[in-house]
Amino acid sequence: MDIAMIGLGKMGANMTTRLLGKGHRVVIYDLKEEAVRAAEAGGATGARTLDEVVGKLSVPRVVWVMVPSGKPTDDTIAALADRLSPGDVVIDGGNSNYKDTMRRAAALKGKGLQFVDVGTSGGVWGVSEGYSMMVGGEEEAVKRIAPILESLAPATDKGWGRVGPSGAGHFVKMVHNGIEYGLMQAYAEGFELMRRKSGFGLDLGRIAEIWRHGSVVRSWLLDLTADALAKNPGLDGIAAYVPDSGEGRWTAIEAIETGVSLPVITMALQNRFRSREEAPFADKLLSAMRNEFGGHAVKGSK
Numbered sequence: 001m002d003i004a005m006i007g008l009g010k011m012g013a014n015m016t017t018r019l020l021g022k023g024h025r026v027v028i029y030d031l032k033e034e035a036v037r038a039a040e041a042g043g044a045t046g047a048r049t050l051d052e053v054v055g056k057l058s059v060p061r062v063v064w065v066m067v068p069s070g071k072p073t074d075d076t077i078a079a080l081a082d083r084l085s086p087g088d089v090v091i092d093g094g095n096s097n098y099k100d101t102m103r104r105a106a107a108l109k110g111k112g113l114q115f116v117d118v119g120t121s122g123g124v125w126g127v128s129e130g131y132s133m134m135v136g137g138e139e140e141a142v143k144r145i146a147p148i149l150e151s152l153a154p155a156t157d158k159g160w161g162r163v164g165p166s167g168a169g170h171f172v173k174m175v176h177n178g179i180e181y182g183l184m185q186a187y188a189e190g191f192e193l194m195r196r197k198s199g200f201g202l203d204l205g206r207i208a209e210i211w212r213h214g215s216v217v218r219s220w221l222l223d224l225t226a227d228a229l230a231k232n233p234g235l236d237g238i239a240a241y242v243p244d245s246g247e248g249r250w251t252a253i254e255a256i257e258t259g260v261s262l263p264v265i266t267m268a269l270q271n272r273f274r275s276r277e278e279a280p281f282a283d284k285l286l287s288a289m290r291n292e293f294g295g296h297a298v299k300g301s302k
Contacts, residue, residue: 001024001025001062001147001148002024002025002027002057002058002061002062003019003024003025003026003027003057003062003063003064003148004026004027004028004029004047004053004054004056004057004061004062004063004064005019005026005027005028005029005039005044005064005066006028006029006030006050006053006063006064006065006066006067006076006080007029007030007065007066007067007076007094008028008029008030008032008035008036008038008039008066009035009066009067010123010124011066011093011094011120011123011126012030012064012066012067013035013038013039014124014126014127015064015066015093015120015126015127015131015152016028016039016042016044017042017127018126018127018130018131018151018152019148019151019152020042020043020044022151023151024147024148024151025045026039026044026045027044027045027046027047027053027056027057028040028044028045028046028047029046029047029048029049029050029052029053033048036048050079050080050083051083054080054083054084059085059087059088060085060087060088060089060144061084061085061088061089062088062089062091062144062145062148063080063084063088063089063090063091064091064093064148065077065080065090065091065092065093065094066093066094067094068094069094069095069096069097069100069246070096070100073092073094073096073100073104074100074104077090077092077104077108081107081108081111081113084113085112086111086112086113087112087113087114088113088114089113089114089115089116089141089144089145090108090113090114090115090116091115091116091117091118091145092104092115092116092117092118092170093118093120093133094120095119095170095173095174095177095245095246095247096117096170097170097174097246097250098117098136098167098168098169098170098171098174099167101115101117101136101166101167101169101170102166102167105117105137105166105167106166114137114138114140114141114144115137115141115166116135116136116137116138116141116142116145116166116169117135117136117137117166117167117168117169117170118133118134118135118136118149118169119133119134119135119136119169119170119171119172119173119174119176120132120133120173121133121134121173121176126152129154130152130153130154130155130159131152131153131154131159131160132153132154132159132160133149133152133153133159133160133161133169134160134161134163134168134169134170134172134173134176135149135160135161135162135163135169136162136163136164136165136166136167136168136169136170136171136172137162137165137166137169138165138166139162142162173247174247174250174251174254175251177245177247177248177251178247178248178251178252178262178265178269179265180221181244181248181251181265181268181269181272182264182265182268183219183221184221184268185264185267185268185271186264187221187222187225191204191208191225194207203233204229204233205226205229205230205233208222208225208226208229209226209230211226212226240275241275241276242271242272242275242276243272243276244269244272244273248265248268248269248272249269251265251269252265252266252269279301287299
Protein backbone atom coordinates (compact mmCIF):
# COMPACT_ATOMS: atom_id res chain seq x y z
CA MET A 1 0.00 0.00 0.00
CA ASP A 2 1.16 3.55 -0.74
CA ILE A 3 1.51 5.94 2.20
CA ALA A 4 3.38 9.14 2.95
CA MET A 5 5.14 9.75 6.26
CA ILE A 6 5.53 13.42 7.15
CA GLY A 7 8.05 13.82 9.97
CA LEU A 8 11.03 11.54 10.48
CA GLY A 9 11.81 11.91 14.15
CA LYS A 10 12.36 8.82 16.30
CA MET A 11 8.79 7.62 15.85
CA GLY A 12 8.27 8.59 12.21
CA ALA A 13 11.59 7.15 11.07
CA ASN A 14 11.07 3.87 12.91
CA MET A 15 7.51 3.51 11.66
CA THR A 16 8.77 4.07 8.13
CA THR A 17 11.31 1.29 8.63
CA ARG A 18 8.64 -1.10 9.90
CA LEU A 19 6.27 -0.30 7.03
CA LEU A 20 9.00 -0.81 4.45
CA GLY A 21 9.80 -4.15 6.05
CA LYS A 22 6.17 -5.17 5.63
CA GLY A 23 6.23 -4.41 1.92
CA HIS A 24 4.57 -0.99 1.80
CA ARG A 25 5.78 1.86 -0.39
CA VAL A 26 6.52 4.88 1.80
CA VAL A 27 7.00 8.41 0.48
CA ILE A 28 8.83 10.42 3.12
CA TYR A 29 9.26 14.10 3.90
CA ASP A 30 11.08 15.97 6.65
CA LEU A 31 12.51 19.45 7.07
CA LYS A 32 15.92 17.89 7.74
CA GLU A 33 17.61 16.69 4.57
CA GLU A 34 19.78 14.20 6.48
CA ALA A 35 16.65 12.48 7.81
CA VAL A 36 15.24 12.14 4.30
CA ARG A 37 18.50 10.72 2.98
CA ALA A 38 18.70 8.20 5.81
CA ALA A 39 15.18 6.97 5.06
CA GLU A 40 15.92 6.84 1.33
CA ALA A 41 18.92 4.64 2.09
CA GLY A 42 16.52 2.26 3.80
CA GLY A 43 14.27 2.02 0.77
CA ALA A 44 11.82 4.90 1.20
CA THR A 45 10.87 7.25 -1.65
CA GLY A 46 12.14 10.71 -0.79
CA ALA A 47 10.37 14.01 -1.39
CA ARG A 48 11.68 17.52 -0.79
CA THR A 49 8.35 19.39 -0.87
CA LEU A 50 4.77 18.59 0.07
CA ASP A 51 3.79 19.06 -3.57
CA GLU A 52 6.25 16.32 -4.42
CA VAL A 53 4.81 14.11 -1.68
CA VAL A 54 1.31 14.44 -3.10
CA GLY A 55 2.53 13.88 -6.65
CA LYS A 56 4.30 10.64 -5.77
CA LEU A 57 1.31 9.00 -4.08
CA SER A 58 -1.29 6.85 -5.81
CA VAL A 59 -4.91 8.02 -5.60
CA PRO A 60 -6.75 7.98 -3.22
CA ARG A 61 -3.84 9.17 -1.12
CA VAL A 62 -2.99 8.35 2.48
CA VAL A 63 -0.72 10.73 4.41
CA TRP A 64 0.51 10.04 7.95
CA VAL A 65 1.55 13.15 9.90
CA MET A 66 4.10 12.54 12.67
CA VAL A 67 5.22 15.99 13.79
CA PRO A 68 5.14 17.79 17.18
CA SER A 69 1.68 18.65 18.50
CA GLY A 70 0.19 22.12 18.33
CA LYS A 71 1.18 24.62 15.66
CA PRO A 72 3.51 22.26 13.71
CA THR A 73 0.63 19.80 13.30
CA ASP A 74 -1.85 22.56 12.44
CA ASP A 75 0.48 24.04 9.83
CA THR A 76 1.29 20.67 8.27
CA ILE A 77 -2.33 19.56 8.03
CA ALA A 78 -3.41 22.93 6.61
CA ALA A 79 -0.68 22.74 3.96
CA LEU A 80 -1.70 19.21 3.03
CA ALA A 81 -5.38 20.16 2.86
CA ASP A 82 -4.54 22.72 0.17
CA ARG A 83 -2.86 20.03 -1.93
CA LEU A 84 -4.91 16.87 -1.41
CA SER A 85 -8.11 15.84 -3.18
CA PRO A 86 -11.54 14.79 -1.87
CA GLY A 87 -11.41 11.20 -0.69
CA ASP A 88 -7.80 11.35 0.47
CA VAL A 89 -7.01 10.39 4.07
CA VAL A 90 -4.92 12.36 6.55
CA ILE A 91 -3.69 10.55 9.68
CA ASP A 92 -2.38 12.32 12.76
CA GLY A 93 -0.28 9.83 14.69
CA GLY A 94 1.26 12.32 17.11
CA ASN A 95 0.25 13.27 20.64
CA SER A 96 -2.31 15.91 19.74
CA ASN A 97 -4.90 17.28 22.13
CA TYR A 98 -8.15 15.53 21.29
CA LYS A 99 -10.02 18.85 21.14
CA ASP A 100 -7.63 20.05 18.42
CA THR A 101 -8.22 16.76 16.63
CA MET A 102 -11.99 17.22 16.62
CA ARG A 103 -11.55 20.72 15.21
CA ARG A 104 -9.20 19.51 12.48
CA ALA A 105 -11.49 16.64 11.54
CA ALA A 106 -14.41 19.02 11.06
CA ALA A 107 -12.32 21.38 8.94
CA LEU A 108 -11.03 18.59 6.69
CA LYS A 109 -14.48 17.05 6.32
CA GLY A 110 -15.61 20.36 4.84
CA LYS A 111 -13.03 19.84 2.10
CA GLY A 112 -14.03 16.26 1.43
CA LEU A 113 -10.97 14.83 3.19
CA GLN A 114 -11.07 11.98 5.69
CA PHE A 115 -9.21 12.37 8.97
CA VAL A 116 -8.06 9.64 11.34
CA ASP A 117 -6.39 10.21 14.70
CA VAL A 118 -4.08 7.45 15.87
CA GLY A 119 -2.78 7.62 19.42
CA THR A 120 0.49 5.73 19.04
CA SER A 121 2.45 4.03 21.82
CA GLY A 122 5.57 1.92 21.59
CA GLY A 123 8.49 4.32 21.71
CA VAL A 124 11.84 3.27 20.29
CA TRP A 125 10.91 -0.41 20.67
CA GLY A 126 7.95 -0.17 18.32
CA VAL A 127 10.03 -0.74 15.20
CA SER A 128 10.77 -4.31 16.33
CA GLU A 129 7.94 -5.10 18.75
CA GLY A 130 5.10 -3.25 17.03
CA TYR A 131 3.02 -0.28 18.12
CA SER A 132 -0.13 0.00 20.18
CA MET A 133 -2.57 2.24 18.31
CA MET A 134 -5.79 3.80 19.55
CA VAL A 135 -7.74 4.89 16.48
CA GLY A 136 -10.43 7.53 16.12
CA GLY A 137 -12.37 8.41 12.98
CA GLU A 138 -15.09 7.28 10.63
CA GLU A 139 -15.30 3.53 10.17
CA GLU A 140 -14.85 3.76 6.40
CA ALA A 141 -11.59 5.70 6.71
CA VAL A 142 -10.23 3.34 9.38
CA LYS A 143 -11.08 0.35 7.21
CA ARG A 144 -9.17 1.88 4.30
CA ILE A 145 -5.97 2.28 6.31
CA ALA A 146 -6.29 -1.08 8.11
CA PRO A 147 -3.40 -2.65 6.12
CA ILE A 148 -1.10 0.08 7.46
CA LEU A 149 -2.31 -0.34 11.04
CA GLU A 150 -2.01 -4.13 10.83
CA SER A 151 1.60 -3.78 9.68
CA LEU A 152 2.53 -1.35 12.44
CA ALA A 153 0.82 -3.33 15.21
CA PRO A 154 2.42 -6.25 17.09
CA ALA A 155 0.02 -8.55 15.19
CA THR A 156 -2.66 -7.96 12.57
CA ASP A 157 -5.42 -8.58 15.13
CA LYS A 158 -3.74 -7.29 18.29
CA GLY A 159 -2.56 -3.94 19.61
CA TRP A 160 -4.80 -1.68 17.55
CA GLY A 161 -8.45 -0.85 17.12
CA ARG A 162 -11.00 1.86 16.43
CA VAL A 163 -12.13 3.25 19.78
CA GLY A 164 -14.62 5.84 18.54
CA PRO A 165 -15.18 8.88 16.28
CA SER A 166 -12.68 11.63 15.52
CA GLY A 167 -10.85 12.67 18.68
CA ALA A 168 -11.45 9.41 20.52
CA GLY A 169 -8.07 7.97 19.56
CA HIS A 170 -6.15 10.92 20.94
CA PHE A 171 -8.39 11.09 24.02
CA VAL A 172 -7.67 7.45 24.88
CA LYS A 173 -3.95 7.99 24.23
CA MET A 174 -4.03 11.00 26.58
CA VAL A 175 -5.49 8.83 29.36
CA HIS A 176 -2.97 6.08 28.50
CA ASN A 177 -0.12 8.52 29.08
CA GLY A 178 -1.67 9.74 32.32
CA ILE A 179 -1.77 6.15 33.56
CA GLU A 180 1.85 5.80 32.47
CA TYR A 181 2.76 8.75 34.72
CA GLY A 182 1.13 7.06 37.70
CA LEU A 183 2.75 3.68 37.08
CA MET A 184 6.20 5.19 36.66
CA GLN A 185 5.82 7.26 39.83
CA ALA A 186 4.78 4.20 41.87
CA TYR A 187 7.83 2.25 40.73
CA ALA A 188 10.11 5.22 41.39
CA GLU A 189 8.78 5.72 44.92
CA GLY A 190 9.04 2.04 45.81
CA PHE A 191 12.64 1.78 44.64
CA GLU A 192 13.49 5.02 46.44
CA LEU A 193 12.19 3.59 49.71
CA MET A 194 14.25 0.42 49.25
CA ARG A 195 17.34 2.45 48.37
CA ARG A 196 16.98 4.48 51.57
CA LYS A 197 16.52 1.44 53.85
CA SER A 198 19.70 0.73 55.78
CA GLY A 199 20.76 -2.59 57.25
CA PHE A 200 19.56 -4.92 54.48
CA GLY A 201 22.02 -4.15 51.69
CA LEU A 202 19.25 -4.32 49.11
CA ASP A 203 20.32 -4.82 45.49
CA LEU A 204 17.71 -2.88 43.52
CA GLY A 205 18.66 -4.39 40.17
CA ARG A 206 18.31 -7.92 41.53
CA ILE A 207 14.97 -7.09 43.13
CA ALA A 208 13.69 -5.65 39.86
CA GLU A 209 14.76 -8.84 38.09
CA ILE A 210 12.99 -10.99 40.71
CA TRP A 211 9.79 -8.98 40.34
CA ARG A 212 9.84 -9.41 36.56
CA HIS A 213 8.89 -13.08 36.89
CA GLY A 214 5.60 -14.10 38.49
CA SER A 215 5.04 -10.90 40.45
CA VAL A 216 1.72 -9.05 40.27
CA VAL A 217 3.67 -5.83 39.59
CA ARG A 218 5.54 -7.21 36.56
CA SER A 219 5.23 -5.10 33.43
CA TRP A 220 7.17 -3.79 30.46
CA LEU A 221 7.97 -0.67 32.49
CA LEU A 222 9.49 -2.93 35.14
CA ASP A 223 11.48 -4.72 32.43
CA LEU A 224 12.92 -1.37 31.36
CA THR A 225 13.58 -0.43 34.99
CA ALA A 226 15.52 -3.66 35.50
CA ASP A 227 17.55 -2.95 32.35
CA ALA A 228 18.35 0.58 33.53
CA LEU A 229 19.45 -0.60 36.98
CA ALA A 230 21.56 -3.40 35.51
CA LYS A 231 23.44 -0.94 33.31
CA ASN A 232 23.77 1.81 35.90
CA PRO A 233 22.85 0.70 39.46
CA GLY A 234 23.38 4.15 40.98
CA LEU A 235 21.90 6.00 38.00
CA ASP A 236 25.13 8.00 37.89
CA GLY A 237 25.11 10.95 35.53
CA ILE A 238 21.31 11.16 35.44
CA ALA A 239 19.82 14.35 36.87
CA ALA A 240 16.73 14.15 39.08
CA TYR A 241 14.85 16.25 36.53
CA VAL A 242 11.72 14.77 34.94
CA PRO A 243 10.12 16.52 31.94
CA ASP A 244 6.53 16.09 30.82
CA SER A 245 5.28 16.15 27.26
CA GLY A 246 1.81 17.54 27.94
CA GLU A 247 -0.53 14.56 28.01
CA GLY A 248 -0.39 14.26 31.80
CA ARG A 249 -1.43 17.91 32.12
CA TRP A 250 -4.29 17.40 29.68
CA THR A 251 -5.44 14.35 31.65
CA ALA A 252 -5.46 16.30 34.92
CA ILE A 253 -7.31 19.22 33.31
CA GLU A 254 -9.87 16.84 31.80
CA ALA A 255 -10.43 15.31 35.24
CA ILE A 256 -11.10 18.74 36.73
CA GLU A 257 -13.48 19.69 33.91
CA THR A 258 -15.29 16.34 34.17
CA GLY A 259 -15.34 16.22 37.96
CA VAL A 260 -13.43 12.94 38.16
CA SER A 261 -10.96 12.29 40.97
CA LEU A 262 -7.50 11.30 39.66
CA PRO A 263 -5.23 11.65 42.71
CA VAL A 264 -2.48 9.26 41.57
CA ILE A 265 -2.08 10.68 38.06
CA THR A 266 -2.33 14.27 39.28
CA MET A 267 0.26 13.82 42.03
CA ALA A 268 2.58 12.03 39.61
CA LEU A 269 2.37 15.08 37.35
CA GLN A 270 2.97 17.42 40.28
CA ASN A 271 6.03 15.41 41.28
CA ARG A 272 7.50 15.98 37.82
CA PHE A 273 7.05 19.71 38.31
CA ARG A 274 8.73 19.42 41.71
CA SER A 275 11.72 17.58 40.24
CA ARG A 276 12.63 20.67 38.20
CA GLU A 277 12.81 23.06 41.14
CA GLU A 278 16.07 23.96 42.83
CA ALA A 279 15.72 25.19 46.43
CA PRO A 280 11.97 25.88 46.11
CA PHE A 281 10.87 29.16 47.68
CA ALA A 282 7.88 27.36 49.21
CA ASP A 283 10.17 25.12 51.28
CA LYS A 284 12.22 28.10 52.42
CA LEU A 285 9.01 29.81 53.51
CA LEU A 286 7.90 26.71 55.43
CA SER A 287 11.19 26.72 57.32
CA ALA A 288 10.87 30.44 58.01
CA MET A 289 7.33 30.02 59.37
CA ARG A 290 8.44 27.23 61.73
CA ASN A 291 11.16 29.51 63.01
CA GLU A 292 8.73 32.39 63.50
CA PHE A 293 6.04 30.52 65.42
CA GLY A 294 8.15 28.00 67.31
CA GLY A 295 11.70 29.20 67.25
CA HIS A 296 12.71 26.08 65.33
CA ALA A 297 16.21 26.10 63.89
CA VAL A 298 16.69 27.13 60.28
CA LYS A 299 19.29 25.35 58.18
CA GLY A 300 21.38 27.79 56.20
CA SER A 301 21.68 27.54 52.43
CA LYS A 302 24.90 26.36 50.83
